[in-house]
Amino acid sequence: MADFWQTRDGFWHRGGWWRALLVTAAYLVVYLGVGQLVGLTLGHLIVDGGPFASVTNVAIELLLPIGVGAVVILAFLAVIGWIKPVFARQPIDGRPWMWIAVAVVAYPIILRFIGIDYGAFPAGVVVVSLITGLFIGIAEELVTRGAGVALLRKAGYKELVVAVLSSALFALMHLVNAIGTGFTPTIAILLVYTFFFGICMYVIMRVTGSIVWAIVMHGLTDPTLFLSTGGIDTAAEGAQNIWLVIAATGNWAVILFGIVALFLIRGRVLPAAEKAPTLPA
Template sequence: MADFWQDRDGFWNRGGWWRALLVTAAYLLVYLGVGQLVGVTLGHMIIDGGPFASATNVIIELLIPIGAGALVILVFLAAIGWITPVFSRQPIGGRPWMWLAVAVVAYPIIFRFIGIDYGSFPPGVVVVTLITGLFIGIAEELVTRGAGVALLRKAGHKELVVAVISSALFALMHLVNAIGVGFSITILVLLVYTFFFGICMYLVMRVTGSIVWAIVMHGLTDPTLFLSTGGIDTAVEGAAENIWLAIAATGNIAVILFGIVALFLIRGRVLTPVAEGSALPA
């Protein structure tokens, strides 16, 4: 058991894509399991109208399951001794062009904040949704850009492979959106968008030197999407109600196009475990 959790040469420190997949699957099981449990025990408190019909709806349908997932991944990283390495400065630096990832993700957030019709939401919904976004950023970034990237680097993969596999895992996480509605073109577009959004978050983490900024930007992207469009499924279809949201909607295409170009530019490889921090130049 000690080898499984803490031994420097043990199970997790050997890294590998399938271990990253295992962490992702475990997180999803927690998220879905807690969601089912909360639905059974607190479902009677949910009112009609969707997750944003009341602050209580947001808490029950989104905040509690996501919060549980965030707690579990934090406990996991602490148990294997990876909190400090994951939150430490990135062991491989960024290039100036990677700052474009920050801009591509940031400008839709800014325009959504301007364009959101805050008065259309019941009391408390906006605040609780923003708090939920923070937990989404913590949970999903620590699973994919935290544990996932660390495990891939420990296996010795080049940074392009690290970026692609961690982003693929991030995209696959969003297959849960198909539960109950089935696979569709909308879900396919969602998977494409989330893959390239994952590439952008990887670049944000590298160029800023910290996963914290990926958490912050991710944590602002999701709630502003929810509040401006009702969810990412609507956003990727291009729906927008005013000029600010119309400008913000272009961010989805911008993320995909920039992500495609970035795949041809990502270089480098971390030579030693994340905690030691040696790397080849980017």
């Protein structure tokens, strides 16, 4: 059975967009299932006030489901023998312009760290939120930029197609946020933003040569955004300090950079072998 999954002729080695979609869908089933289970068994411990009203709320509503999801995707990659390839240096180099993606994603993170009203949260909430962010980065990046990108490259797609499809999968993952609220304008905007944020993460992975930096940047973006607005997929209410006002421009910067990047991403990783030569980026 291990040979079937791991060999060159194995199921996953053949790659393809629908296999990447299958991995994404399976991850979401696990994530949502764990969330329901945690809610049924531990929901009575949640206090009023939203996910950031207490450490317990953060742990139950956010950390546990995404933490299990991260463990599951890591286990999946281990079973099919892809841990090393996914964390290895990227098989195709980046280009100097790609470093702009790092700056575009980094400056809102830095400004939010400065501008967050830490005193507005109960003790421990900020720390647990940052830990949660790390697991978000691990889980979502390994699903899309890890397994997803690997499967798309194995199918022989050009890197532009790899970037677009993996980012589309990343955006579609966030459709789960519509559960209970329906497809609202906020969700529509979220899908657009997450698609282009996915493009930025792909570019960061390319230019740094490692998925680790995409995980780190993603893992810092989400919790600082949550803490700066006081919620998930919500706009900040009331007056904000200058740091958070400037940080908010990062959303538009991500979208604008992502649009430009779509015209600049080039290259292809030959699927014949992990160490095969690559076409110029």
